[in-house]
Amino acid sequence: MKDTNILDEAFEKFVGNSKIFKDREVLRHDYLPDNLPHREEQIKRLGETIAPVLKGARSSNIFIYGKTGTGKTAVTKYVLTYLETKAKEFNELVKFCYINCRLTGTEYRVFASLCQSIGVSVPFTGLSIGEVFDRFRTGLDSSKTLFIIVLDEIDALIKTRGDILLYELTRINEMLHSSKVSLIGISNDLRLKEFLDPRVLSSLSEEEIVFTPYDAGELRNILSERVQIAFCDGALSDGALSLCAALAAAEHGDARRALDLLRVAGEVAERESSDVVVEEHVREAEKHIERNRVVEALRGLTLHSKLVVLSIFHLNRANVHRAITGEIYEVYNELCGELGVTPLTQRRVSTLVNELDAIGLLNAQVISMGRYGRTKKIRLEVTRTLIREVLSNDNRLGRLVKYEPKCLSKHARGGS
DNA sequence: CGTCCACAGGAATGACGGGCGG
C-alpha cells in the first residue's frame, strides 16, 4: 500500500464519512452551551448578586466554590457574557475579565493580564509588581468602567503565592474615583478559606455560591443535551451514555470528565470503524485518557524529576516496593554520576518528590519508623511498563533504564 | 519515659537569563 493511501484512510475517518460525530467540538469542555441544566439555582443567585451593576452600582464580591467539573466556570462566563450585552442596553460601561490563576501562575502575570484586558500594554517581565498594579489602577480609573474580575482556580495561586494579590485587589476600590471593581473568586478547594487572611476573606465572601457535584442522573441529562448536536442519530448506545455518566458521577460528579469520556469513546469507536459507540468503547476510553495523562506528564518532566522517577523504578525492580527518601537519594546520586550531571541536594529532591506526588505519578506518605527516624514511603502510581516505554525514548537518560545501580546489588533485599 | 534517628519541610538567600526605563 502506498503511504498516501494510508493517509487517505486515516483522514477519511476524520473528515467525510464519520458515522459517529456530527460536531465533536460540542464535547470539548471549553465549549459554552446555550443551556446549563441543573444549575438554575446558581445562575439565579449569581445574576441577582451582580445585577446592581446594571444601575451603575458596584456589586458585592462573590466567592464561588465547588469541585472540578461542577459548572462553576461555565455558569460564571455564561452569566457575565449575558450581563455585558444587557449592560449595553442600559448604557452602562461594564466589563469583565476572566483569568485562570493556575494557568496565569504568578501575581505579576495576573496584574499583567488585567492590564491587557483594559488595553494597557505591559511587558511580560521587567517591571515591579507594584508598578504593574499602579498602571492597572490608573488605566482602569480613567476608563470609568464597572469592572468585574473573575479569578478562576484561585486556590492554586493562593497556595503557592499567598494572598497578597487578593489583599491588593480587595482594597483597590478605596483608591479608585471613577471606576469600580467587583471580584469573583472561584475555588475548587473548599478549605481555601483557612488559608486566607480574615480581612480578605470577609471582603471576598460578601456573597457565597456553592456548586454541588452532579449525580449520575444529572450528568446524563447534561450529556444528552449535547449528544444530539455532537453525535449522528443512533451512533451512541444508551448503555454507553449511562456508563459515562456513572463513571463520572463516581468521580465526584465531574461533568468535564463525563464529556471527555464521551468524546474519547466516540473517537475509539471511530478508529475501530464501528457505527455505534458501545459500553466497551467507554471502558477503552477510560484507559486511554489515563494513559495519555501519564505519558504527557512523564514527558514534560525536567531531567532531575525524571531521574527521581527512574530511581524509584530501579528500587522497584530490586523488590523495594515502597522506597524511602534515603534509598531514593542514593540511587539518584549514582544515576547522576553515570550521566555526568551534578546531583541536586536532598532538600531539593524532597520537593521534587512532593511535586511528583501532586501530579499523581507517585504516592508519598510521611511515616515514622520510631527509633529509625522519620521519612517518606514512596510508591509509583504508574505501571513500570509505561515508565520504561516513555523514558527509554529519552535521548539523555534512555540508556539508564537498563542500567543496574551498584548500590542496589550490594544490599539486594526483599522488601515490602 | 526520655532519647534520638532520619528525615520533613519552612525561611532566607543567591545565581541566572530575560527585559524594562532612562
Place this chain on the structure above:
DNA sequence: CCGCCCGTCATTCCTGTGGACG
C-alpha cells in the same frame, strides 16, 4: 549601556517530629 526588577530554580541553614528502643 546601566541599574533594577522579574520569575525560576536551587542551595544552605534551620527547627520540628512520631514513635521504637533502651
